[in-house]
Amino acid sequence: MATMTNPPRESFRLSMLIYDTRYRSLTIQVIALFAFMLLVAWIISNTVQNLAGLGKEVEFGFFSEPASYDINQRLLEYTSRDTHLRASFIGLLNTLVVAVLGCITATVIGVFVGVARLSRNWLIARIMTVYVEMFRNVPVLLWIVFAMAILIESLPSPRAFRGENATQSLILNDSIAITNRGVYVPEALFSRSLGDVRLFGESSLRFDVSLDLIAIIAVLAASVFVFRRIRAWAERVQNETGNRPTTWHFQIAVLVVPTFVLLATLGFHLGKPELKGFNFAGGTHLRNSLIALWIALSLYTAAFIAEIVRGGILAISKGQTEAAGSLGLRPNRIMSLVILPQALRVIIPPLISNYLNLTKNSSLAIAVGYLDITGTLGGITLNQTGRELECILLLMLIYLFISLSISVGMNIYNKRVALVER
Amino acid sequence: MSDASFVRTEMLSEQDPPPTSVGVIGWLRANLFSNWWNAILTVLCLAVIWYVLSGLLGWTLRSVWNAGSLNECREIMIATWGSTHGHACWGVIGDRWLQLLFGFYPPELYYRPILALLLLFVALAPVLFADKVSPRLLYVTAAYPFLMPWLMWGGSIWMPIGVAAGFVLAYLVGRKLDGSVPGLVLGILSAIIWWMLWLGFPIQAEVFNTGLGEILGAGLGKSLATISPDIAPFWLETVISRNFGGFMLSVLIGVVAIGCSLPLGILLALGRQSNMLIVKAICVGFIEFIRGVPLITLLFVASTLLNIFLPPGTNFDIILRVMIMVTLFAAAYMAEVIRGGLAGLPTGQYEGADSLGLNYWQAQRLIIMPQALKISIPGIVSTFIGIFKDTTLVSIIALLDPLGLSNSIRADTDWNGIYWELFAFIALMFFIACFGMSRYSMYLERKLKTEND
Structure with missing residues (x-):
């Protein structure tokens, strides 16, 4: 029996690039890379040719030209003489404002509805089901336009607040006016204000930060720190002696008193909206476009969040509830100590992806004329300057940046709460 | 032993449960009035339902159907009920429903989109209800992608x-x-x-x-x-794309995007799961880019940039451009859903396929995909629903989908100022389509469930 001591050395043949699985993947990858680069080169060369044909070139100089359009809902000061860059910056802040507001309210409504759908009260569970199905199965754009129409058509005009026989009045101790031109809420004023600090000088990204606000935040943070130290001390005493010292009045005092003292020193008061002429003056004016977008996005996203919350709670097996019950925990404590911490692990990742969806859906602001980043950079600036390529690519990059930052945050969180499996 | 003992010798006859714990009353007690807190909630809910329904039903039913303009509607309302408040004017739907369904498609050719829709159901039947319909209908399914554009565009x-x-x-x-x-x-x-x-x-x-x-x-x-x-x-007879509109346009874009995004999404998901570095990088880059930007920016690309990216002189149809972008958008989301399904399969399935000597595509086709797709059905259908709803966004780039049409109907002097009836009609149509899809996915999940749990 002949034993083969030397297996014949395989010489490399060209056909092995196709037939040999060791080399085939290499071939495919090289072809894929080549095709991809060819595609990119083709698109770039087309773009260059087309732009040359249109007599345009890619440059971002238009950002320093005056925008000459107004943004009526804004966080920072802005006039139409400011640059396109400033307008885009204001727009970006508007996007973030509506996204943050929307995420907060959507979470609150969504958690409430999700828990209510599991209610043992048949009627409540059914009403919540109707709400969820109604919002999930109708386009968000329709809800946004619908909310806008409701605000404009069904709310009283400022005129109704005027005169001796006014048909409408301000609510909540004469402080909030709900009109068809928007909602006027009181603004915080300080009679002995510390003033503002201007960041970034006179550039387009200039940013006024109120020192009063910083002072309040700093005092609050210090209060919370002391609050937690007191609690830690109480727990230590409890562990050593078995008796927990009564600390709740200290804790509340620590939380509340310094802030109140600070507010009093700064001369805090509310600037209420007042009817002047045909419209309201004073206070903060939240325009219909912002409110419609906010309401519609919140309610729409809340329907999805409700399903996630419900799924998360249902995913925790019944044995957990029963075990907690047999330990003698009351229903509230079972929910907060046993079910929710486990359910959150299921809930958080899809919840964050819904926040992402909400942020992306906020680009529909353009349908109601709320000037977010899509409305400024991708809307009016684009139309005025005619620089489609630059504006749209930049717009996409900005959204991409927002989305990727949220995903990175989510991944970090996921790693932290992931079950450590043994 | 005392003499007072008593032992019953015969069985007591079975008694009915107390009437308060069975039947309607029992159900009410268990589900609506189990304690005082629930009772309060129930009463509150009933009050809210009564308030909403009385307003809504009154508005819907005590309404005007035959009117050619909003003013005529209001005159009829005043004549009948004495006020215009709380009455719907469905006259606008009666007047414009064909437009809301077909856009500006030539009326004498309406049979073509209808035929295309009916054929769509025929083509979908062997896929959706594989156990109830003859597989021979699959030939219709295969022919449909070629027949449908011919019917629609001529x-x-x-x-x-x-x-x-x-x-x-x-x-x-x-x-x-x-x-x-x-x-x-x-x-x-x-x-x-x-x-x-x-x-x-x-x-x-x-x-x-x-x-x-x-x-x-x-x-x-x-x-x-x-x-x-x-x-x-x-x-x-050819129909140009500018005349497409209404629900026909939504369904058309939706069907094309859904139909093309599923295979594309499968390919992207496989690419993302593959261990070929470059292929994986390209797929990940594509998916993350598309998922990171709002659809509206992609539609802007379709309406303004796509012509710049293509060879000079290319100028093809806006609806086709929109379809391409919506398809790419849908494919990225589909890929993520299917990737979830692929990740949910135990490695043993892959190894089993390898040990049977199946090559990559055979393994995918016979072992992996049937299971992965089954796991991802809920996600796939909710992506479908999302895409169908997102077709309304084309109204922002001035295509005449139902929402866009509602604006142009309102721009007409006859119907200036009409909102709720149009919104209600559009919402109802979308609701029926999306709700139907989600119910079908539940049916499919139940049908494909093989474990006995």
Whole structure:
């Protein structure tokens, strides 16, 4: 029996690039890379040719030209003489404002509805089901336009607040006016204000930060720190002696008193909206476009969040509830100590992806004329300057940046709460 | 032992449960009034339901159906009920429902989109209800992608037949060469050559400076697509895309995007799961980019940038451009859903397929995909629903989908100032379609459930 001591050395043949699985993947990858680069080169060369044909070139100089359009809902000061860059910056802040507001309210409504759908009260569970199905199965754009129409058509005009026989009045101790031109809420004023600090000088990204606000935040943070130290001390005493010292009045005092003292020193008061002429003056004016977008996005996203919350709670097996019950925990404590911490692990990742969806859906602001980043950079600036390529690519990059930052945050969180499996 | 003992000798007859714990009363007590807190909530809910329903039903039912304009509507309302408040004017739907459904499609050709929709159901039946419908209908499914554009846009039937023939050719060549890699490449190549022949694609002899190039470029002055109508003229009147609108447009974009995004999404998901670094990087980059930007920016790309990216002078239809972008958008989301399904499969399935000696595509087709797709059905359907709803966004780039049409109806002096009736109609149509899809996904999940749990 002949034993083969030397297996014949395989010489490399060209056909092995196709037939040999060791080399085939290499071939495919090289072809894929080549095709991809060819595609990119083709698109770039087309773009260059087309732009040359249109007599345009890619440059971002238009950002320093005056925008000459107004943004009526804004966080920072802005006039139409400011640059396109400033307008885009204001727009970006508007996007973030509506996204943050929307995420907060959507979470609150969504958690409430999700828990209510599991209610043992048949009627409540059914009403919540109707709400969820109604919002999930109708386009968000329709809800946004619908909310806008409701605000404009069904709310009283400022005129109704005027005169001796006014048909409408301000609510909540004469402080909030709900009109068809928007909602006027009181603004915080300080009679002995510390003033503002201007960041970034006179550039387009200039940013006024109120020192009063910083002072309040700093005092609050210090209060919370002391609050937690007191609690830690109480727990230590409890562990050593078995008796927990009564600390709740200290804790509340620590939380509340310094802030109140600070507010009093700064001369805090509310600037209420007042009817002047045909419209309201004073206070903060939240325009219909912002409110419609906010309401519609919140309610729409809340329907999805409700399903996630419900799924998360249902995913925790019944044995957990029963075990907690047999330990003698009351229903509230079972929910907060046993079910929710486990359910959150299921809930958080899809919840964050819904926040992402909400942020992306906020680009529909353009349908109601709320000037977010899509409305400024991708809307009016684009139309005025005619620089489609630059504006749209930049717009996409900005959204991409927002989305990727949220995903990175989510991944970090996921790693932290992931079950450590043994 | 005392004498007072008493032992019952006969069984007591069974008694009915107390009337308060069975039947309607029992159900009410258990579900609505189990304690005082629930009782309060129930009463509150009933009050809210009564308030909403009385307003809504009154508005919906005590309404005007026959009116040609909003003013006429209001006159009728005043004459009948004395006020215009709380009454719907469905006259606008009666007046414009055809427009809301078909846009500006020529009325005498309405049978074509209707036929296309009916054929869609026929084509979908063997896929959706595989156990109840004859598999022979799959031929309709295969023909549908070619038939539908012909019905919608019209033109010569030789166009779709030519395109379909390319696919058939690719399939035949590929099968002749036994499904190997060169067979695949040759199949695709032969299809491309066929389409070039068919469309009379301008092939310059300089590019293919060979015998074949000269034959193709110079030998065929006239393409087959222009010759064949002379032989057998099957011609439908052409309808330009600008006339497409209403729900027809939403369904059209939705169906195309859904139909094309599923295979594309599967490919992208496989690419993302593959261990070929470059392929994976390209797929991940594509998916994350598309998922990171709002659809509206992609629609802006479709309406303004796509022409810049394509060779100078290319100017194709806006609806086609929108379809491409919506398809790419849907494919990225689909890929993520399917990737979830792939990740949910135990590794044993992959190893089992390997140990059976199946190659990659066989393993995917026979073992992996049937299971992965089954796991991802809920996600796939919710992506479908999302895409269908997102078709309303095309109204922002001035296409006349139902929402866009509602604006243009309102711009008409007859119906200036009408909101709720239009919104209600559009919302109802979308609700029916999306709710139907989600119920179907539940049915499919139940049907495909194989574990006995």
